[in-house]
Amino acid sequence: MTYYSRLGSASIVLLIVTLQPLFAEETVDVPEKAIGDKLAEAKVHSCENSDERVGTLTLLERVSEEGIKLVDVELEIFGESLEPGKHAVHIHETAACTPCSAAKGHFDPGPNSNSSPDGNHPFHMGDLPNIEVDENNRGRLWTTTSRITLSDGPLSIFDEDGSAVIVHVGADTYCPEGEKAGCAGGARAACGVIKRVE
Numbered sequence: 001m002t003y004y005s006r007l008g009s010a011s012i013v014l015l016i017v018t019l020q021p022l023f024a025e026e027t028v029d030v031p032e033k034a035i036g037d038k039l040a041e042a043k044v045h046s047c048e049n050s051d052e053r054v055g056t057l058t059l060l061e062r063v064s065e066e067g068i069k070l071v072d073v074e075l076e077i078f079g080e081s082l083e084p085g086k087h088a089v090h091i092h093e094t095a096a097c098t099p100c101s102a103a104k105g106h107f108d109p110g111p112n113s114n115s116s117p118d119g120n121h122p123f124h125m126g127d128l129p130n131i132e133v134d135e136n137n138r139g140r141l142w143t144t145t146s147r148i149t150l151s152d153g154p155l156s157i158f159d160e161d162g163s164a165v166i167v168h169v170g171a172d173t174y175c176p177e178g179e180k181a182g183c184a185g186g187a188r189a190a191c192g193v194i195k196r197v198e
């Protein structure tokens with residue numbers, strides 16, 4: 001299966017993003033039978049020039065041995081428009097990228113939803129680790145989140161208005177001092193509407 005191979009083999013050690021604390025890391029061996037078939041993809045384009053492709057997001061939902069839905073996230077950045085360094089990455093709440101502001105705030109379904117990018121950060125369901133772009137304008141983020149699902153349910157990114165991925169101009173500081181303008185990465189550099197891969 002093409003997409004499966006892009007995400008690596010089932011025996012590869014994965015980084016797990018747990019709910020509390022946000023970026024605590026642990027390594028697990030994912031058993032072969034835990035791999036699911038829920039796939040989604042976004043073609044990521046520059047916010048300055050929507051004709052310029054700068055990357056690809058791939059999401060794969062699988063179910064852990066204990067029954068928790070996990071989504072493997074792979075973001076590849078290429079092209080020339082993203083500067084070397086760290087860039088914030090989030091799932092935003094609407095499947096629209098023209099203009100990039102149409103993606104609205106951070107994906108954060110209820111009951112206590114607060115999608116304000118620099119408020120309630122990094123506690124949105126769509127918050128993800130930074131991607132690091134190298135001197136050749138290439139970068140790769142590979143992580144796992146249990147904050148979203150591709151399948152139906154209260155955390156599904158395929159809600160009524162869908163979702164998009166945004167890569168920001170700046171790094172995400174995760175707003176350690178609370179709400180502060182730009183603390184979640186500032187302006188938007190690239191965007192991709194997330195679509196199911198059937």
Ligand SMILES: [Cu+2]
Pocket residue numbers: 088089090091092106117166168184185
């Ligand atoms: Cu964002």
